[in-house]
Amino acid sequence: MVLLSFTRTSLPQVVEICRDLGVTSVADLGCAELTLFQYFKNMETITRVVSVDLDKQLLEANARKTRPLMLDHMTRRDKPLDVSVLCGSATEFDGRVAAVECVCAIELIEHLPFTQVDDFTANIFQRLLPKYAVISTPNKDFNVLFNFVPGQVRHWDHKFEWTREEFVRWCEGVKDKYGYSYTLTGVGEYEEDNSFGFCSQFAIFTQNEDFPVFEMDTSQQPYEEVYSVEYPVRDPSDTPDRRLTHELMYIVTQIGMERWDAEGEEESCVAISHLQTFPAVGQYEVSDEHVARLVELHCEGEGCDDMVRLSEDRGSIVVRNVPPSPSAEKSDCSSVRSVVEIDEEEVW
Structure with a gap:
């Protein structure tokens, strides 16, 4: 069986979800090589992107991906785009991330020690309080199609992988404790037998309409800024x-x-x-x-x-x-x- 690469399947899915939600600002937790940003920058509706990862060396090596290209100067955006690349942990609150509408954590949670999952969950749904959150993680039920040996995971750094039932249980916990509703989707179905579910499972969380409004202190900013840039914008008179x-x-x-x-x-x-x-x-x-x-x-x-x-x-x-x-x-x-x-x- 031949599968499309993760980048070619999951990241466009994230972009489509954010486009359907109509968000104007996003945070990418666990951004790694900043690949998802290269999709976000081409969305005219997005005006703010915050990319976060714990590996500063990796961020510095890939910061060039966020810099405006010559084409970005020649064909300027109609709306501004402010970009921040920050080094920090997804389990820790930072006010610059709290200012966005949608938090994305794509294939991140499985890299955390299981003892930190509760901190990660609370940081997003109790402290950052985004209007939307998009979370994805590998579907362990799908691994049988890879002919893995017992206990094998998809990446050496994965601390765990959830079955569909385990993922739903976590989503239900978020729903009951933090006041969010959710829908499930995914990417990468096995065409010959869809009983295994998606290769990568997604949950799209939305704040409930009766969600209380909080005064948030955004002055707490423990993350280190690695790079920031404002993209060139078209002169309003340039009709x-x-x-x-x-x-x-x-x-x-x-x-x-x-x-x-x-x-x-x-x-x-x-x-x-x-x-x-x-x-x-x-x-x-x-x-x-x-x-x-x-x-x-x-x-x-x-x-x-x-x-x-x-x-x-x-x-x-x-x-x-x-x-x-x-x-x-x-x-x-x-x-x-x-x-x-x-x-x-x-x-x-």
Whole structure:
């Protein structure tokens, strides 16, 4: 039997759960190599991620995964994203984790000494008090499919592994003691026989509606901060219309330069319908009239250098291929020697 890797199956499941819950801030307890963060960073709804692990050396080795890439600077987010990487124990309270909506502990609990499970449980559901918690752990019932020897576990560091019945018993304890409801799911079913359950079992906990509101002291912060970063955010004035205007001006200017270099034309007339065939313009899915109005507004704005203007029939953009001179007379498409119909490949 061939199984998909844990990362390729469970982590996308976590992201889908958080997306369905509509959370805007998450904590990843036991984040290890920060792999889950790389999924969270691509969710526009997420504005805060706190990643926690006890292994500082591992966090330092993988901190680069949280740093914004060149692409993150080029295609900025519409909403902020604040990231904190902290070194500390999942059994200990830290106010920075208490400030998030959802706490995730994916394949973590089985790495704790069994004597610390109660402390881990109380830290999440009695002290951190998230609105949601997503907990996953291996399903011991599934291990028979791996041909393990008696007592063998899936990873050398697993202190225990729970059967489905044991996991439900723990979930029921959380429900009865801390005022949370839960639903069960998982990933990795054996297609030939689903009686073994999921390879990895999940519980999604939700605070009950009558959950009491507490004044929480978030000043207690024993975790050590390893790394923090704020992702670049799009300027609020950088609207789709503004970006489209920039694309239009860039493309027609490039066309003008091509015409000047190739044929010495001082002006070129570029049909708006032709500009719509460029992916950089077509992606905005606006009408030709909308494009014409953007060109008008651009030409009416301060600092317009008179290099482009809208044709009288509003169907084309006239671009001056060389810098304007005092004696240069304005012309329209009727006086331009040729209407440019140039393939995008020629421009680039």
